Amino acid sequence: MTILLFGITKDIVGSSTLSVPTSSATGRKIPKTVKELKEFLGETYPELNKLSSLAVAVNNSYANDSETINAYDEIALIPPVSGG
Amino acid sequence: MADNRYDRQTRLRDFGERGQAALTNAKVLVVGLGGLGLPVVQYLNAMGVGTLGLMDQDTVELHNLQRQVLYSEDDINRLKLDVVLEKLEQQNSETVFKPFDTFLTKQNALTIIQDFDVVVDATDNFPTRYLINDACVILGKPFVYGALHGFEGHLSVFNHQDGPTYRCLYPKMPNPQEVPDCNDNGVLGVVPGIMGTLQALETVKVITGIGEVLSGELMVFDGLTQRMSKMKFQTIAEHKKRKKLEEFYDPLDCVTATTIDPKVFRDIRTTQEITLVDVRSAKEFSASHLPEAEHIPLDQLGQRPIPIPASNKVYLICQSGKRSGIAAKQLQTIYPNIEFCSILGGMNKVLPLVTDIQ
Numbered sequence: 001m002t003i004l005l006f007g008i009t010k011d012i013v014g015s016s017t018l019s020v021p022t023s024s025a026t027g028r029k030i031p032k033t034v035k036e037l038k039e040f041l042g043e044t045y046p047e048l049n050k051l052s053s054l055a056v057a058v059n060n061s062y063a064n065d066s067e068t069i070n071a072y073d074e075i076a077l078i079p080p081v082s083g084g
Numbered sequence: 085m086a087d088n089r090y091d092r093q094t095r096l097r098d099f100g101e102r103g104q105a106a107l108t109n110a111k112v113l114v115v116g117l118g119g120l121g122l123p124v125v126q127y128l129n130a131m132g133v134g135t136l137g138l139m140d141q142d143t144v145e146l147h148n149l150q151r152q153v154l155y156s157e158d159d160i161n162r163l164k165l166d167v168v169l170e171k172l173e174q175q176n177s178e179t180v181f182k183p184f185d186t187f188l189t190k191q192n193a194l195t196i197i198q199d200f201d202v203v204v205d206a207t208d209n210f211p212t213r214y215l216i217n218d219a220c221v222i223l224g225k226p227f228v229y230g231a232l233h234g235f236e237g238h239l240s241v242f243n244h245q246d247g248p249t250y251r252c253l254y255p256k257m258p259n260p261q262e263v264p265d266c267n268d269n270g271v272l273g274v275v276p277g278i279m280g281t282l283q284a285l286e287t288v289k290v291i292t293g294i295g296e297v298l299s300g301e302l303m304v305f306d307g308l309t310q311r312m313s314k315m316k317f318q319t320i321a322e323h324k325k326r327k328k329l330e331e332f333y334d335p336l337d338c339v340t341a342t343t344i345d346p347k348v349f350r351d352i353r354t355t356q357e358i359t360l361v362d363v364r365s366a367k368e369f370s371a372s373h374l375p376e377a378e379h380i381p382l383d384q385l386g387q388r389p390i391p392i393p394a395s396n397k398v399y400l401i402c403q404s405g406k407r408s409g410i411a412a413k414q415l416q417t418i419y420p421n422i423e424f425c426s427i428l429g430g431m432n433k434v435l436p437l438v439t440d441i442q
Contacts, residue, residue: 004313006304007233011269016306053254055302055315062253062317078304078315080254083232083271084120084208 001069003041004076009054012047022071034058035065037075054079090132103292104132110291113137113200115188115216117164119151119276120230120283121206126154127284129172129179133291136172137200139184140164151273188212190329193219202290203227204283211333214257217242217250221326226290226299230283232271235307237279240298241286247299248319255323257333275307341412342425346433349399359393363411364402364431372435374401375442382407385414397423405430 003018010016020040022030031037034056042049056063057076069075094104110133114121117140129136144152144159144167159167165183172181184196188207197203197219205216205227213231220227226244230237242250282303289295302315344352352358353376362369362377369379380388382402390398398415400408408426415424427434435441 006236006306007238010236011234016308052256052258055253055317057313057315060313060315062315076304076313076315078238078302080210080258081231081233081236081238082208082210082213082258083269084116084118084206084230084276 007079007081009077034067106292107132108134111135111200114204116206120280122154123280124284135180137182205229228286230279237305239303244299249323251323252320341409350437360399401427402430
């Protein structure tokens with residue numbers, strides 16, 4: 001699944017999109033919920049764990065940690081931004 | 085002239101004389117006269133918003149000019165508030181202006197905001213954004229939010245009728261180290277112009293009731309792809325129930341820096357070995373510094389380790405004492421067990437007192 005990145009998450013990852021595998025060929029656990037996705041991404045990009053507020057959008061709606069995700073969902077990480 | 089000034093918008097069937105009358109009666113407070121705030125105030129003033137509150141305490145600086153397009157080179161070092169007032173009065177003599185030569189603070193927020201119908205959040209920092217949210221929730225006022233990051237802009241209308249608040253989306257305020265601002269991160273000049281203009285549009289919609297207000301949705305604009313994405317989000321009841329402001333907004337407000345008189349400092353450093361960190365820029369440091377000073381510029385504090393003495397006491401110095409005060413507060417939160425002491429008046433006061441300058 002492809003994840004769109006915004007704000008500081010784009011800078012942390014160094015790209016505007018990120019691909020997360022949906023089959024466990026690599027042996028890593030495949031994230032099934034928003035919470036698991038955050039943990040999955042946080043292992044590769046520990047800086048993401050430091051964000052105190054991070055909104056995750058699933059199919060253009062804010063998703064709570066418990067929400068399930070699947071390969072076809074459109075997912076975006078939208079942290080708060082402060083510039084003016 | 086007075087009759088047809090607004091003709092091109094009153095002609096619009098969905099806006100009409102009714103829309104214009106609503107603008108005339110409206111009182112809008114714009115917090116921040118920077119990249120976002122300028123297009124907001126220029127358009128709202130042009131379109132005939134009756135009362136405009138303007139708030140900023142900064143002066144125009146050279147590096148503002150690439151995005152803050154109302155200001156010109158002649159305005160550098162002038163108060164933004166003065167320049168804006170002058171230009172907006174020329175633009176529309178019918179508008180009532182309420183200038184506020186202050187920053188929004190916990191002490192003044194409720195008193196100032198209560199006299200307005202809508203607030204526009206055109207600030208550049210999280211503490212003020214959270215303060216605007218909380219004050220607007222307490223007073224039941226909608227606020228039009230715009231924020232920037234690099235090539236990206238965020239837009240929403242919070243606390244509009246039953247709609248969600250900023251905290252429904254981002255409950256916890258980020259730490260200053262977590263997310264950089266425009267000064268640290270950079271912003272492409274035209275992006276605040278786009279987002280501020282969209283804020284002006286949402287403000288007009290809130291006032292007149294035309295169209296669909298961007299409430300319960302965050303719009304994210306990516307200037308590099310011209311893509312606009314929207315994310316829907318829900319009201320969280322507890323965030324609408326707020327009755328009072330938080331104790332602290334700026335996380336550094338609750339930390340007090342220890343200071344030392346420059347003469348006392350001079351006496352100490354002649355009788356004992358001390359640990360001193362100079363937080364000025366490389367250029368300032370190389371011009372003159374005390375021989376024992378270790379150089380860590382303010383913007384690198386927290387990234388570079390500081391010398392930790394057996395005495396557990398670290399003196400901090402800058403040019404005038406301001407940056408060393410900020411440094412002391414920042415370091416105090418990182419190293420709670422060390423005593424940080426900022427030298428009052430900085431190098432300006434210490435230089436005439438010592439003879440061993442390098």
